[in-house]
Amino acid sequence: MNRIDATFARLRSEGKKAFVAYVAAGDPSFDASLEVVRALADAGADVIELGVPFSDPLADGIVNQLAADRALKSGMSTPRVLDLIREFRKTHDTPIVLFTYLNPVFTYGYEKFHTDAAAAGADGILLLDLPPDEAAQNTELARGEGLRHIRLIAPTTPDERVTLLADGSEGFIYALSRTGVTGAHGAPSDQIADQVARITAHTETPVCVGFGITTPEQAAMVAKAGDGVIVGSAIVKQIELHPDRAAEAVREFVAPLIDATHGA
Ligand SMILES: O=P(O)(O)OC[C@@H](O)[C@@H](O)c1c[nH]c2ccccc12
Numbered sequence: 550m551n552r553i554d555a556t557f558a559r560l561r562s563e564g565k566k567a568f569v570a571y572v573a574a575g576d577p578s579f580d581a582s583l584e585v586v587r588a589l590a591d592a593g594a595d596v597i598e599l600g601v602p603f604s605d606p607l608a609d610g611i612v613n614q615l616a617a618d619r620a621l622k623s624g625m626s627t628p629r630v631l632d633l634i635r636e637f638r639k640t641h642d643t644p645i646v647l648f649t650y651l652n653p654v655f656t657y658g659y660e661k662f663h664t665d666a667a668a669a670g671a672d673g674i675l676l677l678d679l680p681p682d683e684a685a686q687n688t689e690l691a692r693g694e695g696l697r698h699i700r701l702i703a704p705t706t707p708d709e710r711v712t713l714l715a716d717g718s719e720g721f722i723y724a725l726s727r728t729g730v731t732g733a734h735g736a737p738s739d740q741i742a743d744q745v746a747r748i749t750a751h752t753e754t755p756v757c758v759g760f761g762i763t764t765p766e767q768a769a770m771v772a773k774a775g776d777g778v779i780v781g782s783a784i785v786k787q788i789e790l791h792p793d794r795a796a797e798a799v800r801e802f803v804a805p806l807i808d809a810t811h812g813a
Pocket residue numbers: 571598600608609613648677730731732733759760761762779780781782783
């Protein structure tokens with residue numbers, strides 16, 4: 550069974566919500582990043598969303614932009630991201646979703662990317678700029694049985710596209726708490742429960758909410774509304790602030806967020 554599906558099935562049976570942690574692979578270096586990802590898993594993150602660093606991350610705010618830049622400068626590349634996953638898999642079973650843009654996957658080769666990523670130990674993929682209609686038309690974009698395709702739904706997504714996206718989403722659905730780019734620009738809105746309900750009306754697939762979640766209070770609020778909480782920039786900021794003790798700083802930072810999510 551796919552690790553993402555197994556994790557959500559387990560959490561549902563335990564009545565718990567998922568904590569999904571995002572970091573850019575290779576930030577600030579291969580070795581330090583591997584330690585960070587292991588620390589996230591050890592701290593109890595249910596899913597790790599691992600960013601394949603890309604030079605033009607159009608949906609990312611400044612914190613994630615700088616992280617991608619640090620990773621690229623440290624020599625990170627798509628094959629090295631797969632190496633990092635292989636290393637992580639020697640010790641951990643936590644599901645991994647690869648987050649990236651179409652360009653790095655196009656350059657690597659769509660089909661080869663899916664095959665190699667699944668073989669390395671990835672469980673899902675979130676291709677930010679792949680519209681669902683394109684995925685349906687160009688099946689090689691969505692090839693690779695080992696990887697679940699996770700799709701984003703924004704508050705501005707029209708209802709007819711919510712159905713299309715919910716049908717095409719596997720593993721879980723990523724509901725954006727607001728429009729704009731990633732990062733802590735304003736608190737998550739109190740409309741979140743309504744937005745999640747708009748999606749769950751169309752699907753049984755778990756719905757996780759991300760964008761701008763920074764504090765345990767926000768995590769608890771969002772966890773009550775959906776099936777999981779996604780936190781990126783706030784974790785990545787810890788790596789930026791403490792490059793020499795990134796894993797430890799991340800572990801300390803996520804512990805209360807994970808408690809708040811699991812306790813919601
Ligand atoms: O950083 P935030 O606001 O906590 O949001 C999660 C996010 O970082 C992660 O899921 C992600 C990183 N880059 C993205 C680009 C688009 C959508 C989502 C993402």
